Amino acid sequence: MGYHGSNLSACLILFFTIPLLLTLIEAKGNKSTNLSLDGPHRTGKLFSLFNVVRFPNEQCISRSDPTMRGTCFSQINCQERGGTPDGNCASGFGICCMFVIQTCSGTVVQNCTYIQNMAFPGSDTTVSQTCNFMFNRIDPNICQIRLDFDTTVLQTDPGLPGMCGGAGDSLTVGSPLSGSPFAFPSAICGTLNGQHMYIESSRMGVTAGSLTIETGTTPGNRRYKIKVTYVDCHSELRAPSGCAQFFTGVSGTVTSYNFQGGQILRNQDYTHCIRQEEGFCQFEVFETPGVANAFSVSDDALSRIQRCKNQNFVTIPSMAVQDFTTIIIGNTDYRCGMVFSSQFGQSTPGSLLSTRDTPFQIQFHTLVADRLGLVTFANLKGFSLDYSQIPC
Structure with a gap:
C-alpha cells in the first residue's frame, strides 16, 4: 500500500519546521544556558539544529516551596553544579535548580x-x-x-x-x-x-x-x-557603601534586628539605607502605625533629641527645630527615648523630615550594658519606623 500524498506532505512540513522553530527560541541575556535536546552523543546535521535553544539563568520559583527561589538551568547544568531540580522554568525548556546547604x-x-x-x-x-x-x-x-x-x-x-x-x-x-x-x-x-x-x-x-x-x-x-x-x-x-540594610521604593518599614522578638539588642552599630527614587529629594520618618511601642530605645518616656549620645539612639540627618522649652541650633540628628518625634519632650509620636543629604539613611547605636536612669535593656524593644519619600 502506498503513502497518500497529503500525509507525506504533512510529514515533510513537520520534519523541517519543528527543528527550524526550535533554533529560533533564544532568550536575551549575557549569562544563559545552551540547552541540547538531542543528548550529548547524538550527531548529524538535523539534530545539531536543536543545540541553540537558550534561556537566561534567572531566578525561578520552587515548585515544592513557592517562598523559595532557585536558578533556571538545564537539567544537565543543574546536576553538574550539584543542585536539585524543583519545577520547570523558561517555558519548560529549563528546570528550577535549587541549592541548599x-x-x-x-x-x-x-x-x-x-x-x-x-x-x-x-x-x-x-x-x-x-x-x-x-x-x-x-x-x-x-x-x-x-x-x-x-x-x-x-x-x-x-x-x-x-x-x-x-x-x-x-x-x-x-x-x-x-x-x-x-x-x-x-x-x-x-x-x-x-x-x-x-x-x-x-x-x-x-x-x-x-x-x-x-x-x-x-x-x-x-x-x-x-x-x-x-x-x-x-x-x-x-x-x-557602609549599609547593613538597603530599602527601595518610595515608602517602606525599617525595623531594628529582633524587633519581632520584642527585645532591643546590645552593642549594635549599623546603618539602614534607603534608595533615593527619581523625583524625590527628602524622606519623612514616623512610627509604624498600629504597632505597639514602635519606638523604644531608651528609658525616657518622652521624646528626646540630640542629648542621646550616652545611651541608645537613632540618627537621621534632619532639619534644625525649635520647641517651647529650648532652642537647638545646628543638626538635630539624634533621637532616643520611647516616643519618636521631631520635637523634644513630646508624649505623642510625630514625624521627622530629613535633610536633602544622600544617601538617605538611618543609623542605630546601642550600648553594651545598662546605664542607670538612661538605659535598661530589659524594658526596651527597639524600633519600627515607616518612611515616605518626599517629591522635590
Missing part, C-alpha cells in the same frame, strides 16, 4: 543558595556549636552579598536581655572589605524573620565573605533558613 558549615559556590539548620524545617537544640559558612567569589564583578533571613530564630542570653553570644546564640558576618564601622553589627540574634543584611566584598580574593552561627549554652529551639544572593557591582540592588 543543610549541614553545620559549608561553602557557597552558587548564587541563590539557602543555608538551613540540619533539622529544618524543624528546630535544632544543639548547644555550644559553631557553624562556619564561606562565600566563594563566583564572579570577579561581585561587590556585595545579601543575606535574607527568611526564617531565623536564635536564642538571646536569658541572663542579659539583648545580649548575643555567651549563654545566648550569635550570628556574625565577615567581610574582606568594609569602609564604615556602621557597615554591619558585631553580632545579632533573636527573631530575624523577614530581615536582611548586606556584606561588602572587594573584587579580589577567593573568599567574598563569611557567616558564622554559634549556639550558646542556653537550651532552646533554633532554626534558620538564610538566602544568599551575590550582588553584581553594577546592579541596581547594590547598596551604598
Whole structure:
C-alpha cells in the first residue's frame, strides 16, 4: 500500500519546521544556558539544529516551596553544579535548580543558595556549636552579598536581655572589605524573620565573605533558613557603601534586628539605607502605625533629641527645630527615648523630615550594658519606623 500524498506532505512540513522553530527560541541575556535536546552523543546535521535553544539563568520559583527561589538551568547544568531540580522554568525548556546547604558549615559556590539548620524545617537544640559558612567569589564583578533571613530564630542570653553570644546564640558576618564601622553589627540574634543584611566584598580574593552561627549554652529551639544572593557591582540592588540594610521604593518599614522578638539588642552599630527614587529629594520618618511601642530605645518616656549620645539612639540627618522649652541650633540628628518625634519632650509620636543629604539613611547605636536612669535593656524593644519619600 502506498503513502497518500497529503500525509507525506504533512510529514515533510513537520520534519523541517519543528527543528527550524526550535533554533529560533533564544532568550536575551549575557549569562544563559545552551540547552541540547538531542543528548550529548547524538550527531548529524538535523539534530545539531536543536543545540541553540537558550534561556537566561534567572531566578525561578520552587515548585515544592513557592517562598523559595532557585536558578533556571538545564537539567544537565543543574546536576553538574550539584543542585536539585524543583519545577520547570523558561517555558519548560529549563528546570528550577535549587541549592541548599543543610549541614553545620559549608561553602557557597552558587548564587541563590539557602543555608538551613540540619533539622529544618524543624528546630535544632544543639548547644555550644559553631557553624562556619564561606562565600566563594563566583564572579570577579561581585561587590556585595545579601543575606535574607527568611526564617531565623536564635536564642538571646536569658541572663542579659539583648545580649548575643555567651549563654545566648550569635550570628556574625565577615567581610574582606568594609569602609564604615556602621557597615554591619558585631553580632545579632533573636527573631530575624523577614530581615536582611548586606556584606561588602572587594573584587579580589577567593573568599567574598563569611557567616558564622554559634549556639550558646542556653537550651532552646533554633532554626534558620538564610538566602544568599551575590550582588553584581553594577546592579541596581547594590547598596551604598557602609549599609547593613538597603530599602527601595518610595515608602517602606525599617525595623531594628529582633524587633519581632520584642527585645532591643546590645552593642549594635549599623546603618539602614534607603534608595533615593527619581523625583524625590527628602524622606519623612514616623512610627509604624498600629504597632505597639514602635519606638523604644531608651528609658525616657518622652521624646528626646540630640542629648542621646550616652545611651541608645537613632540618627537621621534632619532639619534644625525649635520647641517651647529650648532652642537647638545646628543638626538635630539624634533621637532616643520611647516616643519618636521631631520635637523634644513630646508624649505623642510625630514625624521627622530629613535633610536633602544622600544617601538617605538611618543609623542605630546601642550600648553594651545598662546605664542607670538612661538605659535598661530589659524594658526596651527597639524600633519600627515607616518612611515616605518626599517629591522635590
